[in-house]
Amino acid sequence: MTLVNIANARPPGAADTMDGDKAAEFIHGLSDRIDQLGEIVDIAGSVNDVVRSVFSKAARINDVAVAAEQMIQANETISASAERAQGSAVAVREGLSVATGAIREGLNGARTNVATLAEAATRFSSILEEATETVQRVSESSASINSVAREIQLISINAGVEAARSGAAGRGFAVIANAVKDLAEQTRAATAENARQLTALAETIERLARQSRDSEEKARAATAHNETISERLAAFDEFGRRVHRLVEDIDGVTAPVNENIRVCGNVIDQLDSVLADMDASKASYADASRRIDCLVKTSQDLVEYIAGSAVQAKDSRLITAAQETAAAIAAVFEKALTDGSISLEALFDTDYRPIPGSNPLQHLTRFTTLTDRLLPALQEPALQVDPRIVFCAAVDRNGYLPTHNRVFSKPLSPDPVWNTANCRNRRIFNDRTGLSAGQNTKRFLVQTYRRDMGGGIFALMKDVSAPIRVRGRHWGGLRIGVKV
Numbered sequence: 001m002t003l004v005n006i007a008n009a010r011p012p013g014a015a016d017t018m019d020g021d022k023a024a025e026f027i028h029g030l031s032d033r034i035d036q037l038g039e040i041v042d043i044a045g046s047v048n049d050v051v052r053s054v055f056s057k058a059a060r061i062n063d064v065a066v067a068a069e070q071m072i073q074a075n076e077t078i079s080a081s082a083e084r085a086q087g088s089a090v091a092v093r094e095g096l097s098v099a100t101g102a103i104r105e106g107l108n109g110a111r112t113n114v115a116t117l118a119e120a121a122t123r124f125s126s127i128l129e130e131a132t133e134t135v136q137r138v139s140e141s142s143a144s145i146n147s148v149a150r151e152i153q154l155i156s157i158n159a160g161v162e163a164a165r166s167g168a169a170g171r172g173f174a175v176i177a178n179a180v181k182d183l184a185e186q187t188r189a190a191t192a193e194n195a196r197q198l199t200a201l202a203e204t205i206e207r208l209a210r211q212s213r214d215s216e217e218k219a220r221a222a223t224a225h226n227e228t229i230s231e232r233l234a235a236f237d238e239f240g241r242r243v244h245r246l247v248e249d250i251d252g253v254t255a256p257v258n259e260n261i262r263v264c265g266n267v268i269d270q271l272d273s274v275l276a277d278m279d280a281s282k283a284s285y286a287d288a289s290r291r292i293d294c295l296v297k298t299s300q301d302l303v304e305y306i307a308g309s310a311v312q313a314k315d316s317r318l319i320t321a322a323q324e325t326a327a328a329i330a331a332v333f334e335k336a337l338t339d340g341s342i343s344l345e346a347l348f349d350t351d352y353r354p355i356p357g358s359n360p361l362q363h364l365t366r367f368t369t370l371t372d373r374l375l376p377a378l379q380e381p382a383l384q385v386d387p388r389i390v391f392c393a394a395v396d397r398n399g400y401l402p403t404h405n406r407v408f409s410k411p412l413s414p415d416p417v418w419n420t421a422n423c424r425n426r427r428i429f430n431d432r433t434g435l436s437a438g439q440n441t442k443r444f445l446v447q448t449y450r451r452d453m454g455g456g457i458f459a460l461m462k463d464v465s466a467p468i469r470v471r472g473r474h475w476g477g478l479r480i481g482v483k484v
Contacts, residue, residue: 008114048150057278063270072264075257082254089247097240114222125212132205139198142294146195156181166174318464318480321385321392321443325378326466326478329394330373333470343372347470352400359416361398371403377402379405390461391424394468396476399434401427420452436479437465445477448484460484 159177336342347370352363375394382392383405391408401407401435404425412423428434432451445465450458462482468475 024195046438049250052092061271061278062308065268065275068264068268068271072268073263075261075264077255079261085250089243089250092243100237102238106381122216125209125216129209132202132209135198135202135205138196139202139309146188146191149191152180153184153188153266155434156184165364215313278373289483300335315446315462315464317465318386318389318482319446320479321382322444322466322478325382325392325480326394326468328378329375329466329478330470330475332378333468333475336370336374337471342367344471348396348473348475350396350400352397352398355426358412358419358423358426360420360427362412362423363428365400365402368402375403376406379403382480385480386482387397389480389481390459391481392479394476395429395434395438397438399431399438399476400429400476401425401434421457434479437463439473439474441467442467443467451481 024437063271103457126395156177158181160174163177185374286344333347337344337347346366349366352365355364371394378391381396382387393401393408394402401424408422410422412419429447433447436445436447443466445463447463447465449461449463451461453456460483464482465477466478
C-alpha cells in the first residue's frame, strides 16, 4: 500500500464524518499500516549498503587506475633509461671495437719489429762471439811471434859474442848478427803494438757483446710484454662480447616494458569507462537513497502524529515509558548534583577517553561511574513494559551510551563480532538514529532503523526516545528499542 493509499484509507463503511470510536479504529488501522512501512528502513539500509559498496569499489578502482598510471610512468622511465643505456652500450661497443683494432694493429707491427730486432740482436751476438774468438786466436799468434822474436834476439846476442871471439874472421858474422838483432827488436816492438791493439779491440768487442746481450734480453722482455698485451686484448674482446650481449639484453627488456605500457594504457581506458559508469550509478543511487530517506521521514512523522493524538495507539505505552524513565533519570541526576556526587561540568563531560584494547572501541567519561551506579535501577524495569522491548538505555547528546542493560554489558572477549552484539555499553552510537535520539528536544521521537548486531547481521528496530534535561540543560535522551 502506498502513502497515497494510506492517506486516503477509510475504515470499511466509513462516511465523510466519523464518530470517536470509528476515528480511533481508523487511526489504529492507519498506525498498523504505517508500521508496515518499517520495511522501507530495511530497504533504505540495503540501498545505502549498495551505495557505500559502489563508492568503495569506485574508490578502489580509482586507486587501481592511479597505480596503473604510476606503473606506466615508471615503465616509461625504465624504457627511456633502457634506451639511454642501450645507446651508451652501443657506443662503448663500437669504441672498444675501434680501439681494440687499432691497438691490435699497432701491437702486431710492434711484435714484428721486436721479433726482427731480437733476431738481429741474436745474430749480432753470434758475430761478436766469432770476432772475440778470432781476436783471441790472433792474440795467441802474436804471443807466439813475440816468443820467436825473443828467441831470435837471444840468437843474435849469442852470434855477436861468437863474432867478437873470432876477431877479424868473424866480422861478417857480426854484421849478420846485428841485422838479426835489429829485426828481432822491430819484430818485438811490432808484436807489442799489435798486442796492445788486439787488447783494445777485444775490450771493444766485449762491450759490444754485453750491449748486444742487453738488447737481446730487452727484445725478449718486449716479446713477453707483447704477449701480455695480447692477453689483455683478449680480455677486451671478451668485454666487448659482454657489452654486445648487454645490448641484446636491454633490447629484451625494452620490448616487454613497452608492451606493459601499452597494456596498462588499455587497462586505464577500461577503468576510466567503468568509473564513468559508476559515477552515473552513484548519482542514481544517491537520488534513490534521498527519496527513500524522505519516505522514511514522512512515515516517522505520521507515527509521531498518531502517537501524539488523543487516541491511544499501540506506541503510546512505549512513548509514556520513555518519557517517564527520562524524567526519572533527570531526577536522579539532579539529586546527584545536589548531594555533591558529581559536578555539573563532570555530568556534561564530552572528553571521551578510549579504553585500551577494546574492540569495538569503548570510552569512559567523568560521569560513567555515576551512571553505572544509578541507571540500572531505572533502565532494567522499563524492559518489562512491553514484550517487544529489546533494550532501554540513556545516551548523551553525542550518542555516547555509558550504561547499557545488563544483557548487553558483558565483559569484553577477544572476538570483536561477539563484542559488537554483547558489549554495547560505553560505546558511541553516532549514527543517524543514535544522534537523533540524543539531540532530540521534542516531547518524544519515534524512529525505525536497522540495528548492527555485528558480523553483517542487522535487526529491524523501532526506536522510541524522550529528552533528558538537567537544570534546564539538554543532557541527552532515553532510548527504548523495540522489535518490529
